[in-house]
Structure formats: structure tokens, C-alpha cells
Amino acid sequence: MATTTDTAPIAAIGNRPQALDVPPGTPPVVEVKGLWSVFGKGSEAFAVHQDLEFTVQRGEMLSLVGGSGTGKTVLLRQILGLARPARGTVTVLGRPASEMGRAGAASRVGMLFQHGALFSAFNVLDNVAFALREQGTLPDDLVRDAALVKLQMVGLKPEHASRMPADLSGGMVKRVALARALVMDPPLLLLDEPTAGLDPNSADEFCALLRELHAALGLTVVMVTHDLDTLFALSTRVAVLADKKVIVTGPPTEVARFKHPFIEHFFMGERGQRAMAPLAGSPGQPAAAPTQTSKDA
Numbered sequence: 386m387a388t389t390t391d392t393a394p395i396a397a398i399g400n401r402p403q404a405l406d407v408p409p410g411t412p413p414v415v416e417v418k419g420l421w422s423v424f425g426k427g428s429e430a431f432a433v434h435q436d437l438e439f440t441v442q443r444g445e446m447l448s449l450v451g452g453s454g455t456g457k458t459v460l461l462r463q464i465l466g467l468a469r470p471a472r473g474t475v476t477v478l479g480r481p482a483s484e485m486g487r488a489g490a491a492s493r494v495g496m497l498f499q500h501g502a503l504f505s506a507f508n509v510l511d512n513v514a515f516a517l518r519e520q521g522t523l524p525d526d527l528v529r530d531a532a533l534v535k536l537q538m539v540g541l542k543p544e545h546a547s548r549m550p551a552d553l554s555g556g557m558v559k560r561v562a563l564a565r566a567l568v569m570d571p572p573l574l575l576l577d578e579p580t581a582g583l584d585p586n587s588a589d590e591f592c593a594l595l596r597e598l599h600a601a602l603g604l605t606v607v608m609v610t611h612d613l614d615t616l617f618a619l620s621t622r623v624a625v626l627a628d629k630k631v632i633v634t635g636p637p638t639e640v641a642r643f644k645h646p647f648i649e650h651f652f653m654g655e656r657g658q659r660a661m662a663p664l665a666g667s668p669g670q671p672a673a674a675p676t677q678t679s680k681d682a
């Protein structure tokens with residue numbers, strides 16, 4: 386099976402993900418600088434991001450959290466090159482995200498969309514094969530083989546290949562969408578609410594699969610999630626969006642202690658206490674303190 390990198394091994398300690406050990410000076414996979422996102426025109430114009438900055442290093446699993454409407458999905462779309470910022474730069478693997486083009490984007494960045502987003506008229510295999518077929522450089526039998534390998538990678542069987550999306554469980558839809566995102570072996574994977582809509586068991590299984598693939602393929606992952614169990618299961622680092630910027634980044638347990646009304650509400654509610662309880666004294670996270678990233682906070 387083709388892998389995306391030939392980098393140093395990474396380990397999952399217990400059920401916690403660990404960032405890849407990369408040599409100092411390795412360029413970031415994602416670098417967002419001075420980003421402004423503005424919607425509407427004239428007196429109706431409003432900024433969703435103002436001078437937002439963050440970077441993602443190779444091998445990290447970074448979670449973006451923030452209230453509804455803080456621009457998390459917009460940010461993922463900008464990293465994917467589907468939306469252009471009003472000001473500032475979004476650099477992915479050393480190149481401006483907006484210059485990747487569709488085919489380039491699929492080989493550099495895989496995206497699992499917020500609502501699954503399979504093509505309902507295509508069967509599983511044709512959904513997974515879509516980007517490879519669109520590229521048009523491989524004969525169809527090789528496209529088919531590549532799609533079958535990806536299905537196997539996400540825990541599906543060859544007999545699932547001919548099923549239609551309407552006949553799949555929620556967990557299987559997510560797996561097919563993941564296989565589709567990975568079909569061109571991109572080194573960077575974007576996940577928008579990867580466990581939304583799944584029952585707790587399926588969510589746990591999907592998190593375990595994502596952790597395995599992160600470790601096996603040396604992926605860099607940027608994800609958006611509202612779900613604290615998913616956040617703690619998958620994040621090597623968390624970046625919090627509030628007040629139109631990234632106000633703090635750091636390991637999840639450290640960020641949870643940062644004083645900000647959104648963070649207190651997000652982590653300190655009953656749900657947050659439940660998700661954090663098993664983590665007291667757990668290994669697996671670097672001891673780094675959170676970094677306050679806002680220039681004027």
C-alpha cells in the first residue's frame with residue numbers, strides 16, 4: 386500500500402494520539418498569517434476573522450474549536466483552497482492554498498465534509514474513485530484497485546463497493562467519505578465534525594480508525610469538532626477560535642485551563658468534566674504550556 390511519507394515512526398500511546406517527532410526547522414504543513422475573512426458588501430459587510438494566525442506542524446492532530454459561526458468551516462475551506470481570504474495568507478505545504486487547483490488540492494489535502502457529502506447517485510466504489518477518475522491519468526482497472534485498497538484501509542469489505550450511499554449506516558458513510566478523502570494519498574487531512582451524527586460506539590470506532598491512520602500514514606490532521614470526547618481522543622493540540630482570531634493553542638488539558646468565557650463554558654460544563662476526568666495524570670501529551678496567540682488579548 387502506498388503511504389504518504391517516509392518519515393520517522395509515530396506512536397499512539399494508550400488511546401491518545403502523539404504528534405510526529407519532526408526535525409527542528411521542518412516547515413509547517415499549514416501556515417495562516419494575518420487572515421481576514423469578510424462577508425457581505427458595503428454597510429452589510431462583516432468580518433468573521435480579523436488578523437487570525439496559526440500554524441500546523443507535520444504529524445500533528447490539531448483541533449479547531451469555537452462557537453457556532455466563528456468561521457471554522459470557512460477556515461477549512463480556505464486551507465483547501467475553495468475560499469479566498471479578504472486579506473492575509475494561507476500557505477499549505479509551502480504554497481498558497483488558493484493556487485492548488487482542484488486536482489492539486491486532492492493530492493495534497495483530503496477533506497471530510499461536515500455532512501458526509503457522498504454523491505447519492507454513485508455507488509461506494511465510484512464515490513471513492515471520484516478524484517482519481519477526474520484526474521484522468523490512470524486506466525480504470527488501476528483506479529478501481531486503488532479505490533478498493535482505500536476501502537480496505539477504512540475497514541470496509543470489497544462487497545461494500547457496489548452499495549449505494551442510501552443503503553449505508555452513518556458510520557459506513559463516514560468511512561466511505563474518509564476513503565474518498567484519502568484516495569490520492571494526501572499528506573494533510575481536514576475533518577469537519579468527523580463524529581457528528583454518530584452514536585457513541587460508532588464515534589469511538591471512527592476515532593480509533595482516525596488515530597490508526599494518522600499513525601500508519603504519518604498524516605497531518607486539522608479537525609473541527611464540538612464533541613469533547615472526539616477532541617480528547619484525537620487532538621495533539623487545540624486551537625481556540627474566539628473574538629475573530631485564534632486566542633490560544635496548546636495541548637487539550639492545558640487549553641482547558643485558559644481563562645476565557647468560551648473556554649470555560651466549553652470545557653467546564655458537565656460534559657467537559659466528564660470528558661476530562663479519565664485524563665487526570667494521563668501520559669501522552671507534551672507538558673508544554675498553552676500559547677496565547679492573540680496579539681492584543
Ligand SMILES: Nc1ncnc2c1ncn2[C@@H]1O[C@H](COP(=O)(O)OP(=O)(O)OP(=O)(O)O)[C@@H](O)[C@H]1O
Nearest residue numbers: 424425433451452453454455456457458459460499
Ligand atoms: N459564502 C458565504 N457568504 C456569506 N456568509 C458566509 C459564507 N460562508 C460563511 N459565511 C458566514 O461566516 C460565518 C462563519 O461560518 P462557518 O460556517 O465557518 O461557521 P462555523 O464556525 O463552521 O459554525 P458551525 O459550528 O455552526 O459549523 C457565519 O456567520 C456564516 O453565515
Ligand SMILES: [Mg+2]
Nearest residue numbers: 457458459499
Ligand atoms: Mg462549521
